[in-house]
Amino acid sequence: MEKKRDKKSISRRNFLKTAGAAAIVAAGLSTMPGRGDRKRSTAGDSEPSGEMTYRTNPKTGEKVSILGYGCMRWPTLYGSADDELDQEQVNRLVDYAIAHGVNYFDTSPAYCKGQSERVTGNALKRHPRDKFFIATKLSNFDPSTWSHDGSMKIYRHSFEALQVDYIDYYLLHGVGMGRDGMAELRAKYIDNDMLDFLLKEREAGRIRNLGFSYHGDIKVFDYLLSQHDRYKWDFVQIQMNYLDWRHAKEINPRNTNAEYLYGELASRGIPAVIMEPLLGGRLSKVHDHVVARLKQREPTQSVASWAFRFAGSYPDVLTVLSGMTYMEHLQDNVKTYSPLKPLTEEELGFLFDTADLMMQYPLIPCNDCKYCMPCPYGIDIPSILTHYNKCVNEGNVSEDVQAENYRRARRAFLVGYDRSVPKLRQANHCIGCRQCVPHCPQGIDIPGELHRIDGFVEKLKQGKL
Amino acid sequence: MLRKIRIALAVLFFTAVTLLFLDFTGTLHTWLGWTAKIQFLPALLAMNFVVVAVLVLLTLLLGRVYCSVICPLGVFQDIVAWLSKRNRKKRYTYSPAKSYLRWGVLVVFIAVMALGVTSLAAIIAPYSAYGRIAGNLFAPVYALGNNLLAYVAERAGSYAFYEKEVWIRSIPTFIVAVATFVVIVALAWRGGRTYCNTICPVGTVLGFLSRFSWLKPVIDKSACIDCKSCVRKCKASCIDIENHRIDYSRCVACMDCIDTCPKGAVHYVHPKRSQASAAEGAKTGENTPDVSRRRFLTVAAAMTTTSMLKAQEMKVDGGLAVIEDKKIPERKTPIVPAGALSARHFANHCTACQLCVSECQNDVLRPASELSRFMQPEMSYERGYCRPECVRCSEVCPAGAIRPISVEEKSSTQIGHAVWVRENCIPLTDGVSCGNCARHCPSGAIQMVPSVPGDESSVRIPVVNVERCIGCGACENLCPARPFSAIYVEGNSVHRTV
Numbered sequence: 001m002e003k004k005r006d007k008k009s010i011s012r013r014n015f016l017k018t019a020g021a022a023a024i025v026a027a028g029l030s031t032m033p034g035r036g037d038r039k040r041s042t043a044g045d046s047e048p049s050g051e052m053t054y055r056t057n058p059k060t061g062e063k064v065s066i067l068g069y070g071c072m073r074w075p076t077l078y079g080s081a082d083d084e085l086d087q088e089q090v091n092r093l094v095d096y097a098i099a100h101g102v103n104y105f106d107t108s109p110a111y112c113k114g115q116s117e118r119v120t121g122n123a124l125k126r127h128p129r130d131k132f133f134i135a136t137k138l139s140n141f142d143p144s145t146w147s148h149d150g151s152m153k154i155y156r157h158s159f160e161a162l163q164v165d166y167i168d169y170y171l172l173h174g175v176g177m178g179r180d181g182m183a184e185l186r187a188k189y190i191d192n193d194m195l196d197f198l199l200k201e202r203e204a205g206r207i208r209n210l211g212f213s214y215h216g217d218i219k220v221f222d223y224l225l226s227q228h229d230r231y232k233w234d235f236v237q238i239q240m241n242y243l244d245w246r247h248a249k250e251i252n253p254r255n256t257n258a259e260y261l262y263g264e265l266a267s268r269g270i271p272a273v274i275m276e277p278l279l280g281g282r283l284s285k286v287h288d289h290v291v292a293r294l295k296q297r298e299p300t301q302s303v304a305s306w307a308f309r310f311a312g313s314y315p316d317v318l319t320v321l322s323g324m325t326y327m328e329h330l331q332d333n334v335k336t337y338s339p340l341k342p343l344t345e346e347e348l349g350f351l352f353d354t355a356d357l358m359m360q361y362p363l364i365p366c367n368d369c370k371y372c373m374p375c376p377y378g379i380d381i382p383s384i385l386t387h388y389n390k391c392v393n394e395g396n397v398s399e400d401v402q403a404e405n406y407r408r409a410r411r412a413f414l415v416g417y418d419r420s421v422p423k424l425r426q427a428n429h430c431i432g433c434r435q436c437v438p439h440c441p442q443g444i445d446i447p448g449e450l451h452r453i454d455g456f457v458e459k460l461k462q463g464k465l
Numbered sequence: 466m467l468r469k470i471r472i473a474l475a476v477l478f479f480t481a482v483t484l485l486f487l488d489f490t491g492t493l494h495t496w497l498g499w500t501a502k503i504q505f506l507p508a509l510l511a512m513n514f515v516v517v518a519v520l521v522l523l524t525l526l527l528g529r530v531y532c533s534v535i536c537p538l539g540v541f542q543d544i545v546a547w548l549s550k551r552n553r554k555k556r557y558t559y560s561p562a563k564s565y566l567r568w569g570v571l572v573v574f575i576a577v578m579a580l581g582v583t584s585l586a587a588i589i590a591p592y593s594a595y596g597r598i599a600g601n602l603f604a605p606v607y608a609l610g611n612n613l614l615a616y617v618a619e620r621a622g623s624y625a626f627y628e629k630e631v632w633i634r635s636i637p638t639f640i641v642a643v644a645t646f647v648v649i650v651a652l653a654w655r656g657g658r659t660y661c662n663t664i665c666p667v668g669t670v671l672g673f674l675s676r677f678s679w680l681k682p683v684i685d686k687s688a689c690i691d692c693k694s695c696v697r698k699c700k701a702s703c704i705d706i707e708n709h710r711i712d713y714s715r716c717v718a719c720m721d722c723i724d725t726c727p728k729g730a731v732h733y734v735h736p737k738r739s740q741a742s743a744a745e746g747a748k749t750g751e752n753t754p755d756v757s758r759r760r761f762l763t764v765a766a767a768m769t770t771t772s773m774l775k776a777q778e779m780k781v782d783g784g785l786a787v788i789e790d791k792k793i794p795e796r797k798t799p800i801v802p803a804g805a806l807s808a809r810h811f812a813n814h815c816t817a818c819q820l821c822v823s824e825c826q827n828d829v830l831r832p833a834s835e836l837s838r839f840m841q842p843e844m845s846y847e848r849g850y851c852r853p854e855c856v857r858c859s860e861v862c863p864a865g866a867i868r869p870i871s872v873e874e875k876s877s878t879q880i881g882h883a884v885w886v887r888e889n890c891i892p893l894t895d896g897v898s899c900g901n902c903a904r905h906c907p908s909g910a911i912q913m914v915p916s917v918p919g920d921e922s923s924v925r926i927p928v929v930n931v932e933r934c935i936g937c938g939a940c941e942n943l944c945p946a947r948p949f950s951a952i953y954v955e956g957n958s959v960h961r962t963v
Contacts, residue, residue, distance in 0.1 A: 428905065
């Protein structure tokens with residue numbers, strides 16, 4: 001019997017059909033180690049092993065999936081000059097997500113060149129309204145929309161685009177950004193009475209939970225939390241991941257470590273919604289050394305899964321947002337969170353050591369969110385910065401001409417540069433007008449970095465590194 | 466045997482010269498550059514007397530082997546004739562020489578050259594005519610093939626190929642190239658070496674010399690059976706079998722007759738008595754194409770979008786601002802590459818073969834449309850600028866119009882100077898800080914100074930120190946003002962060293 005079954009499994013593997021059979025029989029079947037493993041035709045682990053993990057909103061008692069869908073990176077139609085979104089693919093992603101227990105969808109009037117709300121609404125409309133929670137924001141970035149009327153237009157438009165009559169989670173978008181965080185907070189939400197209006201909307205039930213998303217100036221974060229008794233924040237959205245936990249300030253003095261942000265929220269019992277758990281893919285596209293390190297521990301788990309487990313391991317986290325463009329990313333994240341295996345103390349320590357290691361690579365902290373775009377002078381800022389990071393990770397940024405791989409790295413950098421960024425949109429066209437700087441949630445000195453990369457390219461071209 | 470040697474050598478030379486025009490990576494000219502430098506007319510213009518002397522001696526020794534082996538246009542005609550023969554039972558016949566036409570064209574050619582309009586004369590010069598065909602017709606096809614490979618390589622994650630932009634550098638020159646191509650193919654298809662023996666000035670000069678050459682094909686009257694096999698094979702139509710004579714001024718020493726004679730009656734030997742053939746008269750023909758002028762370009766440029774580049778409001782994320790194409794400013798003096806010494810030296814030596822245009826990887830060089838410099842290259846910076854590390858055009862020029870120059874010499878050669886246009890300057894029009902010209906000037910000739918004298922907080926504008934400016938065009942190319950840059954380069958008619 002034993003023999004028969006083994007024979008059958010062997011015959012499935014065509015390449016061993018003739019030569020292998022005899023050899024295996026000769027080797028002695030009963031003593032062959034691990035033969036049971038060979039019965040799997042694939043790794044077979046794309047499907048989750050259990051149910052999605054949920055967290056409870058302390059105010060409403062509703063169960064929110066630990067994986068939230070970030071609607072900032074929806075797929076675009078192939079070859080579309082306008083970056084038009086691919087509604088059909090979005091529908092497929094949303095259907096899969098809901099079928100696997102995801103129920104939190106986070107969008108904004110500004111995302112995907114303003115198309116995200118409409119496309120997300122179209123996809124969600126095909127499901128019962130009680131199957132999902134929708135989060136959107138008051139994205140009044142442009143000074144022309146700072147007036148009460150201008151902001152109201154944005155608020156009203158969200159209901160229309162999303163095709164809903166109430167919004168589950170509504171956020172003040174990106175407080176703390178801009179040249180003067182406090183001044184902008186007052187101009188955008190307080191002086192124009194928008195915040196008071198939103199509080200009334202919450203009472204009326206058109207907004208079920210009110211919160212804010214925060215980047216940048218810590219004074220604004222502290223101020224809004226100090227006013228918690230007055231505003232009763234239902235949730236707050238912060239950037240948190242194992243790199244920013246203790247290194248955010250080191251990466252950019254303007255920013256604050258996530259450890260502090262989360263601690264402040266947890267001490268007040270305010271649920272945290274996590275954004276940038278993967279830093280726009282930077283914690284997935286890591287240096288080969290880091291890949292090897294993480295994969296050694298969990299060979300079958302993705303590099304990204306570590307970042308998601310990290311964010312999910314904190315109990316006051318309501319949901320972890322991920323902008324999943326591809327079905328494979330969605331499947332991987334669903335798998336990580338169905339169910340969530342919280343990190344052990346030892347694993348946490350290991351991850352912090354990994355973060356220390358990653359700090360040694362001179363990456364630019366760009367998450368490709370495109371808030372800086374469009375550059376009025378046509379520069380493709382995110383593409384330039386991501387190309388640079390890619391080359392750092394692949395070891396194609398050589399330090400000097402003497403380096404062993406100089407010629408290969410030089411070619412890879414320059415040819416890859418022309419491929420990823422059209423000539424007229426490259427860093428040498430950056431005039432340093434600094435109009436992009438206040439828009440960057442990561443507080444990157446964009447013109448400074450572009451000029452540095454341009455200087456590097458110039459040296460590569462002249463062979464004078 | 467002789468014929469096979471001739472064909473093998475011809476294929477080698479032809480491939481090498483053609484590759485020179487096709488290769489845009491700049492790697493081949495180190496190995497093959499000499500094949501352009503041994504061309505007769507460029508060598509003469511470069512005053513490369515060693516090459517000229519060798520070619521003259523070669524002709525006096527072996528006949529016009531230059532025409533059948535070294536000259537790419539000659540080999541190109543042989544290829545066309547060969548293709549035409551494969552299609553039908555085409556045979557050549559003897560025709561008397563059209564000497565008046567040949568010498569007439571040569572006299573006009575020399576006269577035009579002497580008047581200093583080298584560019585016009587160059588239209589019928591064989592090597593540069595082929596260069597224009599290769600550069601304008603073959604190179605784009607080659608580049609498109611490369612781009613296909615680059616497309617595949619990009620998807621395979623390979624950096625072996627990179628994309629090369631394909632664009633027509635000058636419509637008039639392109640038209641001339643197409644016209645030349647059509648005429649040459651038509652002539653070669655019907656009558657073999659008609660062009661070489663009626664129009665080509667080099668052919669006329671070498672033909673005169675080859676009448677006195679030491680070795681030539683000679684018909685052995687006693688062995689000849691008058692079968693006319695050789696006559697039918699002779700693409701130069703120069704075998705007069707009635708008299709068993711060959712017109713050596715037209716014979717290009719292709720050795721076909723020797724190979725084809727069933728009786729082996731034709732020998733490549735030193736004849737006992739050389740005979741010069743008489744020539745029949747013909748009228749002088751002139752061939753000056755009608756040239757459409759700069760208007761051509763202006764119309765094309767005007768048809769492109771004129772929408773102003775405008776800062777988009779930051780209401781939504783993502784997207785790319787539209788970038789308007791740059792237009793060519795009206796330069797008073799054309800810019801020619803470092804090594805050209807002066808506009809006059811350049812105009813007098815350049816045969817407009819377009820080799821430098823094909824080699825220019827920065828899309829700076831392109832043929833001029835203006836009549837007096839027609840098809841001779843000039844520089845312009847709306848697509849790229851003359852990069853400090855590149856001296857390729859000076860390395861490849863076979864005619865000495867752009868003399869060889871080192872990177873160091875180039876960095877101190879002033880080929881032009883930058884001029885600021887206040888009305889276009891972004892800090893003044895848009896009120897933002899810029900300084901992109903100053904940041905990229907390789908010679909540090911540009912400084913940013915306050916627009917209001919003494920007011921350090923006012924927006925900064927560029928000032929040019931013309932003593933340090935070398936005219937490379939980095940400022941013009943990288944200026945954000947569009948369609949006309951706020952800083953552009955005006956050529957120097959005589960280059961200086963700074």
